[in-house]
Amino acid sequence: MKKKFIFITGGVVSSLGKGIASASIGALLESHGYKVTFLKFDPYINVDPGTMSPFQHGEVYVTEDGAETDLDLGHYERFTNARMSHKNNATSGQIYYSVIEKERKGVYLGKTVQVVPHITDEIKERIFALKKEGDIIITEIGGTVGDIESLPFLESIRQIQVTLPEEDTVHIHLTLVPYIKTADEIKTKPTQHSVGRLREIGIQPKILLCRTEKPLGYEIKEKIALFCNVKKEAVIEAIDTDLIYEIPLIFSKQKLDLIILKYLNLKTKRKKDLEKWKEIVRILRNPEKEVKIGVVGKYVKLQDSYKSIYEALIHGGIENRCKIIFKKVDSELIEKEGVENFLNDVSGIIVPGGFGIRGTEGIIESIRYARENKIPFLGICLGLQCASIEFARNVCNIPDASSTEFNPKTKNPIIYLLPEQRKVKNKGGTMRLGAYPCVLKKGTISYNAYKKTKIYERHRHRYEFNNKYRELFIKNNIIFAGIYLEKDLVEIIELKNHPFFVATQFHPEFKSKPFKPHPLFSAFIRSSKSKT
Numbered sequence: 001m002k003k004k005f006i007f008i009t010g011g012v013v014s015s016l017g018k019g020i021a022s023a024s025i026g027a028l029l030e031s032h033g034y035k036v037t038f039l040k041f042d043p044y045i046n047v048d049p050g051t052m053s054p055f056q057h058g059e060v061y062v063t064e065d066g067a068e069t070d071l072d073l074g075h076y077e078r079f080t081n082a083r084m085s086h087k088n089n090a091t092s093g094q095i096y097y098s099v100i101e102k103e104r105k106g107v108y109l110g111k112t113v114q115v116v117p118h119i120t121d122e123i124k125e126r127i128f129a130l131k132k133e134g135d136i137i138i139t140e141i142g143g144t145v146g147d148i149e150s151l152p153f154l155e156s157i158r159q160i161q162v163t164l165p166e167e168d169t170v171h172i173h174l175t176l177v178p179y180i181k182t183a184d185e186i187k188t189k190p191t192q193h194s195v196g197r198l199r200e201i202g203i204q205p206k207i208l209l210c211r212t213e214k215p216l217g218y219e220i221k222e223k224i225a226l227f228c229n230v231k232k233e234a235v236i237e238a239i240d241t242d243l244i245y246e247i248p249l250i251f252s253k254q255k256l257d258l259i260i261l262k263y264l265n266l267k268t269k270r271k272k273d274l275e276k277w278k279e280i281v282r283i284l285r286n287p288e289k290e291v292k293i294g295v296v297g298k299y300v301k302l303q304d305s306y307k308s309i310y311e312a313l314i315h316g317g318i319e320n321r322c323k324i325i326f327k328k329v330d331s332e333l334i335e336k337e338g339v340e341n342f343l344n345d346v347s348g349i350i351v352p353g354g355f356g357i358r359g360t361e362g363i364i365e366s367i368r369y370a371r372e373n374k375i376p377f378l379g380i381c382l383g384l385q386c387a388s389i390e391f392a393r394n395v396c397n398i399p400d401a402s403s404t405e406f407n408p409k410t411k412n413p414i415i416y417l418l419p420e421q422r423k424v425k426n427k428g429g430t431m432r433l434g435a436y437p438c439v440l441k442k443g444t445i446s447y448n449a450y451k452k453t454k455i456y457e458r459h460r461h462r463y464e465f466n467n468k469y470r471e472l473f474i475k476n477n478i479i480f481a482g483i484y485l486e487k488d489l490v491e492i493i494e495l496k497n498h499p500f501f502v503a504t505q506f507h508p509e510f511k512s513k514p515f516k517p518h519p520l521f522s523a524f525i526r527s528s529k530s531k532t
């Protein structure tokens with residue numbers, strides 16, 4: 001089939017949910033029988049988000065092949081069957097890096113290397129490279145139209161649109177239509193300006209997704225259509241919802257999928273079936289129970305830092321027909337005010353990943369609380385590392401046990417750097433990254449959840465459990481439930497005589513999907529639900 005391209009840009013302000021909108025469009029096109037893939041462009045200079053603080057960037061999503069990528073790739077994988085890899089995310093930094101490398105090799109010998117055409121050609125190459133991966137390539141451009149940084153990306157898609165036949169591309173612009181309370185009016189002006197900005201650089205969007213807190217109504221849609229030069233039926237209301245999994249349904253009701261297919265001159269390949277989406281929305285709107293989960297971490301203040309964790313918990317909730325109430329607890333506050341205040345009303349405790357010593361004493365304290373009070377506990381990466389330190393200190397009586405990440409001079413390095421990691425000088429892309437095999441021990445909670453012995457899970461960490469302490473831990477009732485055999489590294493620990501105490505060195509949250517909840521998250525929620 002002739003490949004088709006969808007471009008998605010955002011206007012007025014950031015954080016309008018372009019990633020989820022793109023993922024929802026992907027889901028709808030899949031339901032018509034098309035294979036979709038995605039490309040996210042991020043206009044910053046970092047080569048990848050791996051070196052940024054979660055407070056700056058939010059979660060770093062890790063793909064199967066070990067790329068540290070934008071969290072929107074998480075939405076793409078959760079909403080569709082597309083498999084993401086390093087090819088599906090590119091930053092300005094990466095693009096410039098490869099152009100400069102080529103320049104040094106003499107690839108452009110004799111020429112002046114410039115943004116147009118060299119940077120723009122590199123951008124176009126990344127888009128066309130995905131032709132092999134899907135029938136429809138959905139390219140999302142990060143940032144907001146009008147930013148200086150995103151201009152080369154916009155210029156590249158303008159060029160693609162003018163060189164390919166009209167029906168091979170469609171441009172969708174996500175914009176904000178604010179409601180002004182004092183005037184009791186919905187305002188279309190920011191949208192007009194944003195589309196005007198796009199037209200200045202030669203792009204006329206064909207479809208507008210209008211984020212709004214109030215229904216737009218016929219007149220507003222008509223006005224937007226007329227002033228922004230798009231068809232009335234192509235002004236889509238993207239109304240606020242508390243359930244992201246409802247968005248494909250909201251779009252489908254307004255026939256967004258059919259409008260896109262029409263512009264791309266494609267026919268539906270099978271009868272669209274959105275029953276599975278309706279079913280999860282039904283479950284989440286009418287849960288059997290509400291289960292309160294304490295999320296204890298160092299980045300809880302920023303909604304986006306643990307995106308995949310929250311989603312995976314919601315998926316575990318779907319499987320168990322319950323709604324998850326998140327109690328987000330800043331581990332530094334636990335250090336100041338004590339654990340009891342924060343965690344005495346939760347049915348389960350989860351500790352997500354993190355870097356550096358700040359807040360880790362509060363995390364360790366909350367794990368002690370979960371262990372002693374037999375509250376279901378799931379620890380992830382830093383969660384496993386802190387659980388091991390807690391256990392060494394409070395059960396094995398090693399009071400100064402620590403990680404060399406927190407205290408390089410510790411006499412009892414329960415968590416430490418492997419010799420090969422000690423040699424690494426660079427900070428970017430040098431952790432243990434991506435999917436590794438892990439063998440599960442029969443009879444453990446983990447084995448019973450996965451129901452198989454060999455699993456592959458994604459990693460993003462430098463430090464490892466120090467095998468010197470294995471014997472001692474086993475004597476004290478720890479089970480090493482999962483091992484990376486090739487290097488004999490600890491992947492999962494569990495605690496005997498506890499309803500659910502599981503900690504993993506890998507990040508299971510990256511593989512959870514609404515229609516295929518991750519087995520560990522399902523088991524964790526099942527156990528927490530029975531505590532409610």
Ligand code: GLN
Nearest residue numbers: 353354381382461462463
């Ligand atoms: N800071 C720890 C390490 O690098 C844990 C990382 C994480 O939680 N992802 O090993």
